[in-house]
Structure formats: structure tokens, C-alpha cells
Amino acid sequence: MDEANVRQKARAFIAKVDVSNIQEDLSPYVTAANAKVKKDELGEGESGYTITKPNGKHIITVNSLETNERQRFTICHEIAHIVLGLESSHEEVPSWSYAKRHPNEIACDTFAAELLMPYQLWLSAVPREEPSLELLQHMADLFGASFPAAASRFASLSDMPCAFVTMERGAVRYAARSTSLRQVGAWISPRSVIPTGSVAHRLRSSGTSTTETREVSQDLWFDNWEKGLDLWELSRHYARVDTTISLLWFDSEDLPEVEVNRFGARIEDDGGLPELTGELPWPGRNRRR
Ligand SMILES: [Zn+2]
Known part of the structure; x- marks a missing residue:
């Protein structure tokens, strides 16, 4: 399944x-x-x-x-x-x-x-504005959900290019991406280390439970990515469980113009390309029944 x-x-x-x-x-x-x-x-x-x-x-x-x-x-x-x-x-x-x-x-x-967080209720309740600590906390409170759960939901249902990354003990464990980000082939390698220079990396290095939002370079986060463009990173570190989360987002104008697939190759319009789901493959996903 x-x-x-x-x-x-x-x-x-x-x-x-x-x-x-x-x-x-x-x-x-x-x-x-x-x-x-x-x-x-x-x-x-x-x-x-x-x-x-x-x-x-x-x-x-x-x-x-x-x-x-x-x-x-x-x-x-x-x-x-x-x-x-x-x-x-x-x-x-x-x-x-x-x-x-x-x-x-x-x-x-x-x-x-x-x-x-039923998606129709979520979409009718979510403010149409850039994410912020306050917005995510508001949504978490509204739905009686945890902050990471609300941030993850925000990324997957957002119509802006947006991703939510969960990191444990310094390694990327899971990334959820919005449809528009999946469509441009933005890919974050699972099991990679938290990129140096990211807000997540700095918060974790500080060893304290805290939250910070800052602009960082897009190619820090995405594989085979164009250089010179920035994105916003809102990161929160939970020192007790050594877990870090980051919400990443950028303006559509800051998207690279070339469409790439998740392996960094240009997407040819041959009509035969399978849909890029953008989700990390689950264990057993390709197993035939
Ligand atoms: Zn269970």
C-alpha cells in the first residue's frame, strides 16, 4: 500500500x-x-x-x-x-x-x-499568505495537531513551491513537497546529511530547542539545482529528541526556468514519462504481489 x-x-x-x-x-x-x-x-x-x-x-x-x-x-x-x-x-x-x-x-x-487535518477543511481555513511561525502554530492549534504535523500538511497542500523536511540525528528522513515543487523536479535525497549553511544545520549545531527563519541558497537543499537563487527556510530544532524540521518555500518567480526530472535531467515532452509523484519510495513499494 x-x-x-x-x-x-x-x-x-x-x-x-x-x-x-x-x-x-x-x-x-x-x-x-x-x-x-x-x-x-x-x-x-x-x-x-x-x-x-x-x-x-x-x-x-x-x-x-x-x-x-x-x-x-x-x-x-x-x-x-x-x-x-x-x-x-x-x-x-x-x-x-x-x-x-x-x-x-x-x-x-x-x-x-x-x-x-481533513484537506477540504484545511484549504478553507489556511490563510493565503507566506508561511510563518505564527501561521503554522495557528493551524496546529486550530486542528489540535502538533507543529510538525501542521507544517508537513502546509507543505503538501500548499499551492506555492514548498517542502517540509524532517531530520533526525543530523540526517534527512523524510521530505514532503507541494505539487508545484514536485512538478519542477525538486528532489531532496533521503538519508543525506543536513546541508551545511542551512538554518536547520545551524540550529542543530547550537544544540538548543529554538526556531528561526532565514533566506538560504536553493541549491543547498535540492539536488542538481541551479545556483544563485534563494529560498526561505523556517526551521525548528527539538534538542531532546535530536529532531529538526524545516519548511522551505520560494516565490514562483524564483523557480529555475528549466524543467528537470528528479534525477536532474531535462524533461523531454515525449508524453511517455511517468508522473513524478515526488514522494519518497516506501519500503516494499515496488514489490509485486
Ligand atoms: Zn500503530
Whole structure:
């Protein structure tokens, strides 16, 4: 199940639910999944789990010691396990770690983000202006989501060339890109190190949890990229978990004029080129069934 497939399934699930008050109350989702939510004090790092009763009813238990936004995410994540029929493997790594997470868990996180921030509600609520710390925090608060989740959503649904990069222990783990950025073939290598000269690099080197926005050179971030153009980078570092996030964006006028594919080659108009999804390939994506 690839990422597009997961998003499609989430949107199909949402279409059957009244989401008008979903920012306040997730119960329409819970009901649609034939589930019930129980709150309990679980161990540190344990966000939640689901038990299915013989009558088919699912009991989702969430850790009442975690923040409200975290509990909301957990409920949506558990609903994903139910709706997608994917087994959970929560034991292996802490939930904040993208690096070694099981593909099922990443799929359920993607599904959960769709549920927490339904794209139609998001698009009608998002201010049509340049991103800023305030704007992203406003959107996170509005949808009861974490700052990184809101920043990632902003990038993937933005109509400006925009990307969201997650870095752990100094290495790029994941990049989400807006449609317009994907269309020009902007590519950020997964597993590459945080580029020297970027805001992310400086914040991480400082070792403190802080946020900063600054202009940097575009070719710092994108492979095989034209030199001499700048972009904005809003970066936040979380020292405790050694995780850094960056939102990157630029004016359309600052896009290089040559269209390239993600390998840096010019796109020939032969009509036969597969659509560049721009998403990082997931483990097992190319495996034939
Ligand atoms: Zn899970």
C-alpha cells in the first residue's frame, strides 16, 4: 500500500463522516470505525493500542498522560489500523522516530494526518499568505495537531513551491513537497546529511530547542539545482529528541526556468514519462504481489 493509496483510503473514509466539528471532537470517526475510546494511564512512550472484542467492536485505549494533541493523533492512528486492517508493531521504536518505523506504522501516521487535518477543511481555513511561525502554530492549534504535523500538511497542500523536511540525528528522513515543487523536479535525497549553511544545520549545531527563519541558497537543499537563487527556510530544532524540521518555500518567480526530472535531467515532452509523484519510495513499494 503506497502513500497515495493510503491518502485515498483516508479521504474515502472521511467522505462518509460529518467532519464539521472534527477539530473539537473525533467521535464521528470513532463511531464510523465501530470503535470506542478509553483513556488510561499507560507507560512512558506508550501512546495507545486497540483491542477487538468478539462482537467486532474495537476498544482504543489512549495514554491520558500524553498531551491532548498527542491523544488525538493516537486515536486517528489507531483508527487507521482498524480501517486499513494493518497490524501494529508499536514496540520496536518510539513513535517520534521516523527512521526505523515499520511501513504499517508510517502508513497509519499518514492516514491519521488526513483525519486530523481533513484537506477540504484545511484549504478553507489556511490563510493565503507566506508561511510563518505564527501561521503554522495557528493551524496546529486550530486542528489540535502538533507543529510538525501542521507544517508537513502546509507543505503538501500548499499551492506555492514548498517542502517540509524532517531530520533526525543530523540526517534527512523524510521530505514532503507541494505539487508545484514536485512538478519542477525538486528532489531532496533521503538519508543525506543536513546541508551545511542551512538554518536547520545551524540550529542543530547550537544544540538548543529554538526556531528561526532565514533566506538560504536553493541549491543547498535540492539536488542538481541551479545556483544563485534563494529560498526561505523556517526551521525548528527539538534538542531532546535530536529532531529538526524545516519548511522551505520560494516565490514562483524564483523557480529555475528549466524543467528537470528528479534525477536532474531535462524533461523531454515525449508524453511517455511517468508522473513524478515526488514522494519518497516506501519500503516494499515496488514489490509485486
Ligand atoms: Zn500503530
